[in-house]
Amino acid sequence: xxxxxxxxxxxxxxxxxxxxxxxxxxxxxxxxxxxxxxxxxxxxxxxxxxxxxxxxxxxxxxxxxxxxxxxxxxxxxxxxxxxxxxxxxxxxxxxxxxxxxxxxxxxxxxxxxxxxxxxxxxxx
Amino acid sequence: xxxxxxxxxxxxxxxxxxxxxxxxxxxxxxxxxxxxxxxxxxxxxxxxxxxxxxxxxxxxxxxxxxxxxxxxxxxxxxxxxxxxxxxxxxxxxxxxxxxxxxxxxxxxxxxxxxxxxxxxxxxxxxxxxxxxxxxxxxxxxxxxxxxxxxxxxxxxxxxxxxxxxxxxxxxxxxxxxxxxxxxxxxxxxxxxxxxxxxxxxxxxxxxxxxxxxxxxxxxxxxxxxxxxxxxxxxxxxxxxxxxxxxxxxxxxxxxxxxxxxxxxxxxxxxxxxxxxxxxxxxxxxxxxxxxxxxxxxxxxxxxxxxxxxxxxxxxxxxxxxx
Numbered sequence: 482x483x484x485x486x487x488x489x490x491x492x493x494x495x496x497x498x499x500x501x502x503x504x505x506x507x508x509x510x511x512x513x514x515x516x517x518x519x520x521x522x523x524x525x526x527x528x529x530x531x532x533x534x535x536x537x538x539x540x541x542x543x544x545x546x547x548x549x550x551x552x553x554x555x556x557x558x559x560x561x562x563x564x565x566x567x568x569x570x571x572x573x574x575x576x577x578x579x580x581x582x583x584x585x586x587x588x589x590x591x592x593x594x595x596x597x598x599x600x601x602x603x604x605x
Numbered sequence: 606x607x608x609x610x611x612x613x614x615x616x617x618x619x620x621x622x623x624x625x626x627x628x629x630x631x632x633x634x635x636x637x638x639x640x641x642x643x644x645x646x647x648x649x650x651x652x653x654x655x656x657x658x659x660x661x662x663x664x665x666x667x668x669x670x671x672x673x674x675x676x677x678x679x680x681x682x683x684x685x686x687x688x689x690x691x692x693x694x695x696x697x698x699x700x701x702x703x704x705x706x707x708x709x710x711x712x713x714x715x716x717x718x719x720x721x722x723x724x725x726x727x728x729x730x731x732x733x734x735x736x737x738x739x740x741x742x743x744x745x746x747x748x749x750x751x752x753x754x755x756x757x758x759x760x761x762x763x764x765x766x767x768x769x770x771x772x773x774x775x776x777x778x779x780x781x782x783x784x785x786x787x788x789x790x791x792x793x794x795x796x797x798x799x800x801x802x803x804x805x806x807x808x809x810x811x812x813x814x815x816x817x818x819x820x821x822x823x824x825x826x827x828x829x830x831x832x833x834x835x836x837x838x839x840x841x842x843x844x845x846x847x848x849x850x851x852x853x854x855x856x857x858x859x860x861x862x863x864x865x866x867x868x869x870x871x872x873x874x875x876x877x878x879x880x881x882x883x884x885x886x887x888x889x890x891x892x893x894x895x896x897x898x899x900x901x902x903x904x905x906x907x908x909x910x911x912x913x914x915x916x917x918x919x920x921x922x923x924x925x926x927x
Contacts, residue, residue: 502620504713509623516616545659548688549614553710564688 494556511603532582541570559588607651610634611641624713638663642671658687666701673702680730682723747821750806758820763881775874777839779829780888781866784900786825797857804855812849836872843870843903865901875908
């Protein structure tokens with residue numbers, strides 16, 4: 482477990498901060514990551530749909546939901562990217578929305594191996 | 606202590622639930638504002654709440670407004686969870702009735718500290734409510750017997766008579782006076798006299814229905830208001846109450862003391878639209894008859910004139926040895 486934490490530091494999220502937040506409860510951390518893996522695709526799908534049809538209110542709502550999940554998991558960079566999208570949705574800024582979405586997806590893609598690796602380690 | 610978490614994000618709910626369970630809270634978790642408002646508006650619902658700002662159906666500030674409007678009996682300490690940090694947002698949240706706010710994601714230690722503050726506020730509120738209820742009780746009840754005091758029993762009688770008149774029903778009034786109470790005080794002392802009065806009060810209360818009123822009218826005088834009690838039953842009810850008082854001697858710190866009570870009885874229906882004072886005067890006269898008739902008995906007041914709106918001449922109530 483410790484090895485995973487070291488491997489993830491400096492990447493897309495602060496494992497140390499996350500462990501602190503769950504008060505070192507690895508079982509809880511595993512549960513949270515499982516919930517994240519189950520729930521984020523739905524929000525992401527909703528966000529993508531909203532971006533492509535310029536449903537700014539939905540962009541705001543979906544990115545807000547994603548930002549909340551990512552913040553709770555100390556995934557700061559992805560949370561920041563979601564916050565940018567939320568802000569654009571709130572301000573009705575259509576320009577640059579697709580680029581912001583692509584950036585967000587990249588952040589999520591960077592996170593997934595770390596999440597999967599942790600979950601794999603937790604299973605063993 | 607029960608605490609409610611309202612958050613549409615399953616992950617956030619799980620995290621908060623675990624932190625709070627570890628801290629010893631009994632957690633109720635819901636996923637939207639409507640469910641939160643329903644839970645918090647229940648009479649014995651949670652009194653601590655963590656409410657996400659943005660939620661489906663009803664947002665956090667909306668929940669605060671509903672709860673402040675509908676839950677009047679006990680205070681609920683509500684903390685908004687938000688990623689909104691602007692001064693305007695904070696002001697808006699607090700104006701909706703929230704007590705505090707926390708920026709998400711929450712630090713467990715800060716969360717617990719804020720909740721402890723909330724608990725302190727609730728404890729303070731409980732003490733204030735308790736003190737207010739004590740004052741209310743003391744203002745309306747006789748301190749020795751715990752019965753309604755004179756002011757309240759007269760007020761209740763007035764209301765009951767007005768209702769009875771409106772509905773053309775009947776209220777019966779019983780005025781009771783402890784027989785030879787002076788002798789009890791002189792023989793055993795005033796402390797024992799108080800013990801006797803307390804026990805008589807208990808017996809009176811035990812012998813009436815839950816919706817009748819019993820009050821201490823004076824030193825050793827009691828007033829009983831039998832709601833919706835027809836005149837034909839009044840004397841029988843008075844007899845039952847009299848017997849329940851006289852059922853056996855009262856156990857006091859100075860031994861057993863035999864007690865009886867004499868009653869004057871009046872049924873409002875036979876008396877037209879008289880004032881409370883008139884009716885009490887007539888009941889008192891009937892009580893005097895009971896005393897004159899040998900005590901430990903009940904006498905019914907007899908109306909002279911029964912016409913609506915007429916006033917009977919006041920009966921002289923000569924001094925008597927109670």
